[in-house]
Every structure is written in C-alpha cells, then in structure tokens.
Amino acid sequence: MKKALVLIAVAAILFSSGCTSLPWGQKAVTSGYALTVNAFEPDMTELETSDKFDLYLEVENVGGTVARNTYAHLFNLDWITSGTSADLGDIEPPDELSGIPGEIKEYTWSNIQVPSDLQPGVVYSYSPRVRLMYNYQTIATANIPIMKKDEYKRLSERNLLNLPAVTTQVSKGPLSVVISARTPIVIDSVDEDSIDFRVNVDLLPNGGVINPNHDTSELVIPTDELDELEMTIYADGIDSPIECDAFETPQEKSLRRGDMIVYTCELKANDFSASRDIPVRVQLDYVYFEDYATSITVRGD
Numbered sequence: 672m673k674k675a676l677v678l679i680a681v682a683a684i685l686f687s688s689g690c691t692s693l694p695w696g697q698k699a700v701t702s703g704y705a706l707t708v709n710a711f712e713p714d715m716t717e718l719e720t721s722d723k724f725d726l727y728l729e730v731e732n733v734g735g736t737v738a739r740n741t742y743a744h745l746f747n748l749d750w751i752t753s754g755t756s757a758d759l760g761d762i763e764p765p766d767e768l769s770g771i772p773g774e775i776k777e778y779t780w781s782n783i784q785v786p787s788d789l790q791p792g793v794v795y796s797y798s799p800r801v802r803l804m805y806n807y808q809t810i811a812t813a814n815i816p817i818m819k820k821d822e823y824k825r826l827s828e829r830n831l832l833n834l835p836a837v838t839t840q841v842s843k844g845p846l847s848v849v850i851s852a853r854t855p856i857v858i859d860s861v862d863e864d865s866i867d868f869r870v871n872v873d874l875l876p877n878g879g880v881i882n883p884n885h886d887t888s889e890l891v892i893p894t895d896e897l898d899e900l901e902m903t904i905y906a907d908g909i910d911s912p913i914e915c916d917a918f919e920t921p922q923e924k925s926l927r928r929g930d931m932i933v934y935t936c937e938l939k940a941n942d943f944s945a946s947r948d949i950p951v952r953v954q955l956d957y958v959y960f961e962d963y964a965t966s967i968t969v970r971g972d
C-alpha cells in the first residue's frame with residue numbers, strides 16, 4: 672500500500688511558554704501546570720511538646736480543565752493516624768476569555784498535637800508533606816492539511832502553494848503536547864494512500880501520572896497503576912484506522928519520568944475533492960499527583 676508522506680509528532684516541551692520553534696517551521700502553544708499550591712504552611716514553625724498547631728493548605732486551578740475528585744493527603748507525620756485525607760471535590764479552571772481566575776480551595780488540619788515523648792532540651796525537625804491527587808485531562812488539537820496530487824501540481828505550477836505552518840493548541844496541564852506535520856500532505860489515491868503519524872508524550876517536572884481509574888481518596892499508589900495514562904486519538908474525515916488502536920478507543924500507555932511514549936498510528940482518509948483540513952485531537956486522561964513539603968521544629972520539654 673502506498674502511503675502519503677506524513678509525520679505527526681506529539682512531543683513534550685518543558686518549562687516553556689508562548690510559541691516554540693519546531694521542525695518544518697511549525698508553531699506550538701505550550702502548556703503549564705494544573706493545580707498549584709499557593710500555601711502549605713503551619714501557623715507556628717517552632718513548637719514545644721505541649722503545643723498544638725494548624726496546617727493550612729490553599730490550592731488553585733491554573734490549568735485548562737476541571738481537576739476532578741481532588742484529594743489532599745497529609746503524611747510524613749508518623750504520630751498522626753487518622754483524619755489526614757481532605758476531600759476537595761472538583762476545582763474549576765480559569766475562564767481566560769472572561770478573565771475569571773481558577774477556583775481556589777482551602778483546607779486546614781487543626782489542632783495537631785506534637786509528640787509528647789521527646790527528650791527534654793533536644794530539638795527535632797519534622798517535614799509534613801501533602802500529596803495532591805486528582806483526575807485530569809490534557810487535550811492537543813491541530814488542523815492537518817491534505818491535498819490531492821493534481822491540486823498540488825496545479826498550485827505549484829502557478830506558484831500559489833502557500834500553506835501556513837501547523838499550530839497546535841494545548842490545554843494547560845502537567846503534560847505538554849505538540850502536534851506537527853510535514854505539509855502539504857499529498858494524496859495520490861484515496862483508495863491506496865494512508866496517513867501515518869507518531870505520538871510522543873512526556874511529563875513536565877515534579878509530579879507523576881497514575882491510571883485514571885485510581886481512587887484518588889487512597890494515598891498509596893499500587894505499582895500496577897503508577898506511571899499509567901489513557902490515550903485517545905480523534906480525527907474527523909477519517910474513513911477508518913488501518914493500524915491505530917488509540918483511534919477513538921482509549922489505550923493504556925506507560926509514562927514514567929525520564930521516559931517518553933512513542934506511539935505510531937496509520938489512518939485512512941475519506942474521499943475529498945481537492946484539499947481539506949483533517950482536525951486531529953489527542954486526548955490524555957490520567958490521575959496526577961504531586962507532593963509538597965513544609966517544616967516545623969519541636970523542642971522537647
């Protein structure tokens with residue numbers, strides 16, 4: 672089977688914003704984080720064994736989609752055995768068109784008693800940690816132009832072939848995605864030619880992904896759910912997938928820090944007259960988690 676000369680690559684861009692230079696002169700709008708912690712701090716940082724303290728948490732959704740089933744798990748304070756998980760529910764993203772900021776949720780762990788069995792005069796350092804865990808989604812979209820061979824020759828001969836670079840729009844979140852394609856994609860025969868593309872996905876630093884079916888109320892992450900997400904690919908104007916398991920059917924993929932998903936896909940386009948755009952959408956579903964720390968010191972008395 673003949674194949675149209677096509678390559679669509681989805682690759683992560685780390686710590687960047689605005690437009691990024693890509694192969695073939697293409698552009699990408701990169702993403703940012705989802706939930707951000709505005710504050711995680713005790714009301715007192717220096718305590719004695721008879722003291723109690725509060726831990727205050729404030730989180731804000733600065734991403735592009737709703738953070739669903741959000742839990743904040745307090746840990747790394749071994750003497751606390753209950754009441755450590757806070758259900759923050761769904762947290763709405765900002766409405767950038769209206770200039771409305773993302774929703775903020777707060778929680779306070781109150782009246783935490785410090786250990787009473789410390790050696791008098793000895794100073795102990797503790798590092799309370801909180802793990803945010805929530806369902807999230809990253810979506811990347813782009814229009815990929817395809818063209819019949821006769822149309823390509825006609826425009827080329829008249830010096831009218833002037834196709835803009837492909838621009839990818841990415842919802843803000845902890846994954847950053849670029850969709851790129853060599854253009855124009857020339858189709859000699861709709862019956863025989865196919866569209867091949869490759870998907871590469873990477874993580875922004877710090878946090879990690881978990882299978883989207885994980886119960887976010889559970890702090891402990893099972894090994895078989897860690898570093899897993901679901902990928903789905905949609906493309907309007909496609910007759911059928913030839914070799915693309917993720918086409919409209921979620922596929923589990925492994926994504927651990929330092930590695931990259933590399934996924935190849937082959938699709939077949941519907942018939943068209945001379946030229947058209949194929950809207951491509953890559954959807955990534957996952958639970959995201961990230962840990963944050965603060966510190967206190969306790970003097971035994």
